[in-house]
Amino acid sequence: MSHTQPPVASPLSRRRWLAWSGGMALGGVGLLAVPEVRLFAQQVQDFIAGPPVPDVAPQRLSKHVWMVYAKDGFPTAENQGFMANVVFVVTSAGVVVLDSGCSLQVGEMAIRMIRTVTQQPVVAIFNSHYHGDHWLGNHAFVNAYGAGLPIYALPHTIEQIAGAEGSMWRSMMERWTNQATLGTKVVVPNRPTAHGQDFRFGDVTLRIHHYGRAHTPSDLCVEVVEDRLTYVADIAMDNRIANMDDGSYRGTFKYYDALRAAAGDQLWVPGHGRASQTLLKDYGTFMAGIYEPCLKAVEAGEGIETAKAAVLKDPRVAPHAKTMAGFDSNIGKYVSLAYLEAEKEAF
Numbered sequence: 001m002s003h004t005q006p007p008v009a010s011p012l013s014r015r016r017w018l019a020w021s022g023g024m025a026l027g028g029v030g031l032l033a034v035p036e037v038r039l040f041a042q043q044v045q046d047f048i049a050g051p052p053v054p055d056v057a058p059q060r061l062s063k064h065v066w067m068v069y070a071k072d073g074f075p076t077a078e079n080q081g082f083m084a085n086v087v088f089v090v091t092s093a094g095v096v097v098l099d100s101g102c103s104l105q106v107g108e109m110a111i112r113m114i115r116t117v118t119q120q121p122v123v124a125i126f127n128s129h130y131h132g133d134h135w136l137g138n139h140a141f142v143n144a145y146g147a148g149l150p151i152y153a154l155p156h157t158i159e160q161i162a163g164a165e166g167s168m169w170r171s172m173m174e175r176w177t178n179q180a181t182l183g184t185k186v187v188v189p190n191r192p193t194a195h196g197q198d199f200r201f202g203d204v205t206l207r208i209h210h211y212g213r214a215h216t217p218s219d220l221c222v223e224v225v226e227d228r229l230t231y232v233a234d235i236a237m238d239n240r241i242a243n244m245d246d247g248s249y250r251g252t253f254k255y256y257d258a259l260r261a262a263a264g265d266q267l268w269v270p271g272h273g274r275a276s277q278t279l280l281k282d283y284g285t286f287m288a289g290i291y292e293p294c295l296k297a298v299e300a301g302e303g304i305e306t307a308k309a310a311v312l313k314d315p316r317v318a319p320h321a322k323t324m325a326g327f328d329s330n331i332g333k334y335v336s337l338a339y340l341e342a343e344k345e346a347f
């Protein structure tokens, strides 16, 4: 994949403007106390947008489904926050987007890529959950297709995006990317959906699945019925350790069982990493390799350090230590979360 340098939008140095507006936001405390100055600084922030994200050609996963693949699992200045896949379904009634990207700029890139495979407009978006790498791209799609574009999510996800979680993700993404995502606005999903709902888009049926807390309390999975493909977003990942801060290990295992029982064999498509038929089995095995030693330790009255040592030695976990993105920085925390959850289960 060749990545071209993003074009420079204006001969006037963008960096100088950014430095100046950043200085206003961070350092100009005295000036910012003046309402007019504060308003002006906000307008400058809104006006300036980070540079375009380089094109990543979409890959076809099935008859109707394509993926713009994010090779990185975590946001950096270099990848401009492009850390989660954008999946889209080309139907005879238009394009349906499953997670819209990590920023305005990633969303804009996804729209360019959609236009390389179809002239159909985007007619709907589904946001899988409230983590910003999956919905901050909404902004680009309403810019291109209008504020009335239906954006579906579970009610709890909508609440979180509309609340503090939404603006937190927007500003964290700016910070993690050294402001490459600047200009991105929070665009809240405007249509609640629910487990069991079927949507007909021309020749394609989309079926909504939700079986309680897994990665978050509200993780939507979207089954593309005719293609035997299900977009599972972050309830399972390929070679990346998942954020479990709001999640549940036991909930994840239950979710997998219920989803497999309902949908049968599928091509499972994650929000991070590659799609496969064995994704749920593989990631479930890894998760069990964290959770089960913790449960054992709790039941034996052993402390968290013993549990952690057992997890690191577990054959379901150990092989991933060297290769899995985010393993070293996250495994300690996720063992703690598993241990706390095991304590609740055991007592």
Ligand SMILES: [Zn+2]
Pocket: 129, 131, 215, 234, 243
């Ligand atoms: Zn997530």
